[in-house]
Amino acid sequence: MTSRHAIKAFWRRLTPAPTPSQRQLAQKPPIKRAISNTGRLMLSVAVLLSACTGISALSARPQDPVDRRYKIEEVRFAGGPGVTLAGELTMPQQGGPFQAVVLISGSGPQDRDEALAGHKPFLVLSDHLTRAGFAVLRYDDRGFAESNGTFETADLYDFADDAAGAYRYLQGRPEIDHSAIGYIGHSEGGYIAPVAARQTDPAFMVFLAGAARPLFPDVIATQSADLMQAQGADEATIAAAVTQFQVGSSILKQQAPLSEIRDDLDDYLRSQGMGRRDRREVLDQFATRWGVSHANYHSQAELRSLSNPVLALLGEKDLQVSAKEEAPVLRASLRHPQSEVQLIVGANHLFQPSLTGLPSEYADIETTISIDVLNRISTWISAL
Structure with a gap:
């Protein structure tokens, strides 16, 4: 020592x-x-x-959904031991069973919309995916907003337990194709998803600005x-x-x-x-x-052990998770033949079109998530 x-x-x-x-x-x-x-x-x-x-959000952004013409359901489900998570499940009005995704937020206490810098990225992402035919479950982090538990004493594995709980909740829903549930993790969510995958074996994962290195x-x-x-x-x-x-x-x-x-x-x-x-x-x-x-988390070993296809998107101008450093390691670590690592030119950590990539710029940009990024996600999942 x-x-x-x-x-x-x-x-x-x-x-x-x-x-x-x-x-x-x-x-x-x-x-x-x-x-x-x-x-x-x-x-x-x-x-x-x-x-x-x-x-915090001060006013609506251009991409904030207004007319949400699909099924919207407030839900509660078990996360890790002793934790009940609150969230929202959205599904198309017709059809099913649906491919489904669990959205996993980045670091810090986040609500189900991952509201930050005046934006609601997860609300925008869930709206896009639901309109594209997917069921989407997003939830408030433990100990934040309407979820119980304690955020401050939780570790990486506790957050993975919560994500796995969301996955299991979807498995219990008859409207969901139980063989086609995946995770989408933003930032730290890219670390959490592989740990949750140990328990649940998702059909796919998407890492948005997720790192491969520790x-x-x-x-x-x-x-x-x-x-x-x-x-x-x-x-x-x-x-x-x-x-x-x-x-x-x-x-x-x-x-x-x-x-x-x-x-x-x-x-x-x-x-x-x-x-x-x-x-x-x-x-x-x-x-x-x-x-x-x-x-003490061995992130590269965790990635190498995955048997699931992964789409990893990295912003070229991201100053929080470096695309230059992470992309080669991700490509070397992801083994599934359908896995892809894609660089989004001109995008920052939130996948906004950015001049500098600095966090101080996030709130000044009207775009919440690049439409190109939204389409890449839904197209890749549909192709699976």
Whole structure:
């Protein structure tokens, strides 16, 4: 086990202050206050993992469905142990049994619409798929909106249990083709779906901005580097930030009680000049069952073990999940002959047409999801 003293010896010096452009982004939602040095970059990324949920919908977007002429049913079903999830099942008015999909949201507490940055991506996606002839089940995350349970203490495997519960609920519905149920996971949902597949053997999966490499340290380190580079940070500052995530990830990987992991990470953050309040925010995000489960999750091995066809879509301008880094690993890891990895030119993490890919741009873009992406998803599933 890595000792606290060894961690401190690995990294003792304070890192330089951020550029003015970094301060400007830090003042935008969802980052709560300015970051005084890159030793506090973990704080900004911790809040960014909530996927801009702090920016609520203020007005309707052009793609928000208005005339939903299909079956709409409020449902409740069992998720993981002791958890009841609330959601909405939509189905075409005529026909059946239907191919069906379970929508799995990204990181941070999300409602059934995955409402963020003034958009409702899952509502738009479910509307498109239902009109295309599919049944769609989307649900509020545990402990959020109308679902019970506790979000803060849940880990990757708890969220997979919830997704598997949604799948089993569809299996109990006579309107559903039980051999044609799949998962669509956005962002962290791309990690959750393969774990849920251990229990349910879905007919297919779609990863929307899902990563193949581990979240800690690979995806987080690349994310922080890409965001800082987009804001004009110098190479030394970026390298220091990447080092911090690598060290922090090594702490999370320790085979030790969670309390000891928190103490070790707290010591390391203190050595980086981070104040007590900011350290607590980072610890509450990363030094948790969720953080430890991701730090020890072997994502590539999980992908290689899949026997299901997967469609993986990546945004070329995505600064949260790098298409450049993830696409080759996804192509090497997905074994099913019908699996595809597709790059969406000009798209960001939400699959909006984007100029910069920066999260601060999400709310300013009127498009919720590219129509091309919607069509790619429904066409690929139909072809199966």
